[in-house]
Amino acid sequence: MKTLQVSLGERSYPIFIGSALLGRPGLLSPYIAGRQIMVVSNETIAPLYMERLLSGLDGCRCGKVVLPDGEEYKNLDVLQRIFDALLEARFARDAILVALGGGVIGDMAGFAAACYQRGIDFIQVPTTLLAQVDSSVGGKTGVNHPLGKNMIGAFHQPRCVLIDTETLDTLEDRQLHAGIAEVIKYGLIRDAEFFAWLERNMDALLARDKEAVAYAIERSCRNKAAIVAADEREKGQRALLNLGHTFGHAIETGMGYGNWLHGEAVAAGMCMAAEMSRRLGWLGAGDVRRIIDLIGRAGLPVQAPSALSRERFLSLMAVDKKVQSGRLRLVLLEAIGRAVICGDFDSDILAGTLDACRGES
Ligand code: NAD
Ligand code: GLY
Numbered sequence: 001m002k003t004l005q006v007s008l009g010e011r012s013y014p015i016f017i018g019s020a021l022l023g024r025p026g027l028l029s030p031y032i033a034g035r036q037i038m039v040v041s042n043e044t045i046a047p048l049y050m051e052r053l054l055s056g057l058d059g060c061r062c063g064k065v066v067l068p069d070g071e072e073y074k075n076l077d078v079l080q081r082i083f084d085a086l087l088e089a090r091f092a093r094d095a096i097l098v099a100l101g102g103g104v105i106g107d108m109a110g111f112a113a114a115c116y117q118r119g120i121d122f123i124q125v126p127t128t129l130l131a132q133v134d135s136s137v138g139g140k141t142g143v144n145h146p147l148g149k150n151m152i153g154a155f156h157q158p159r160c161v162l163i164d165t166e167t168l169d170t171l172e173d174r175q176l177h178a179g180i181a182e183v184i185k186y187g188l189i190r191d192a193e194f195f196a197w198l199e200r201n202m203d204a205l206l207a208r209d210k211e212a213v214a215y216a217i218e219r220s221c222r223n224k225a226a227i228v229a230a231d232e233r234e235k236g237q238r239a240l241l242n243l244g245h246t247f248g249h250a251i252e253t254g255m256g257y258g259n260w261l262h263g264e265a266v267a268a269g270m271c272m273a274a275e276m277s278r279r280l281g282w283l284g285a286g287d288v289r290r291i292i293d294l295i296g297r298a299g300l301p302v303q304a305p306s307a308l309s310r311e312r313f314l315s316l317m318a319v320d321k322k323v324q325s326g327r328l329r330l331v332l333l334e335a336i337g338r339a340v341i342c343g344d345f346d347s348d349i350l351a352g353t354l355d356a357c358r359g360e361s
């Protein structure tokens with residue numbers, strides 16, 4: 001087992017990464033001893049992993065909330081079910097939530113923990129690659145609004161993150177690919193060496209080679225932990241983690257939550273950010289080609305859906321958390337491994353990028 005640390009003063013916490021960690025006695029004891037525990041999961045993951053998780057929490061009083069599965073259920077109505085369960089079980093302020101699932105469950109359980117009785121502890125047990133490399137680390141929690149992705153939420157750090165790489169054995173290929181999008185993101189924004197490693201090892205990742213997958217998770221988490229430690233509340237460099245996300249969130253919202261997976265939308269969005277960076281004269285055509293090739297090799301879309309018109313895209317992109325004083329800010333690339341946030345660009349270049357990068361339906 002590897003242990004990384006997210007260094008945030010008194011809110012610091014460990015990320016445990018290894019195989020067969022779920023149910024390992026004692027691993028979570030320091031965080032849960034003597035407490036009321038509510039495990040939040042969904043109807044796909046609970047039958048696969050709930051019992052294994054609970055076997056490691058022997059002797060604790062555990063409740064369960066099993067939510068419907070899907071991005072379309074990541075909303076305030078469904079969130080209410082977590083509060084219902086906590087109140088019906090008379091859970092108090094010293095209770096702890098455990099999120100067992102992908103990014104949807106992690107974001108929702110984390111937000112419930114941030115709100116319940118003005119804030120209780122929670123633990124992340126991510127079971128998708130995307131959640132293991134990104135959403136479980138860093139404390140961004142929340143739900144979607146019909147008008148915008150992740151628009152209602154809070155920063156609330158978990159007490160620890162438990163990554164059992166064996167849970168990926170049951171993950172569908174499409175979901176694995178979606179997670180690889182966020183892995184590639186770290187290479188693009190700050191780790192050119194990792195990007196080159198991914199170019200050499202993409203086939204191994206797609207073949208689920210255990211060593212390659214474990215390495216990709218660890219290196220991604222190291223990158224994420226470093227960024228979060230430096231800028232927990234996204235006053236600066238944390239925004240770079242949103243490479244491809246302004247385009248991507250517009251795709252997810254515009255196409256209807258759940259139709260394009262988050263990772264797929266981010267993949268197409270990163271290709272759009274690369275193309276826009278080329279049009280601004282920052283990135284060479286050869287680098288754009290490398291980016292599109294790697295994302296395509298990962299089985300991910302490299303273009304946005306043609307169903308979204310340029311006007312619709314622009315209106316969806318205007319609802320973005322990086323908008324400041326009405327000005328849209330985008331994460332763009334100066335090189336592979338060097339991202340920047342940019343609010344001062346020619347709007348014709350954005351419009352041209354949107355026209356050039358829409359293809360797939
Ligand atoms: P998800 O949570 O919807 O999970 C994808 C699918 O895989 C679901 O059907 C789920 O039930 C299933 N699943 C999960 N684990 C499984 C397993 N081990 N075996 C079989 N099936 C399994 O999607 P996701 O890609 O994990 O997360 C996407 C969400 O994360 C989006 O809502 C996105 O906004 C959010 N996100 C948040 C952050 C953050 O910093 N908080 C970062 C990135 C993404
Ligand atoms: N996934 C973006 C962030 O954590 O900031």
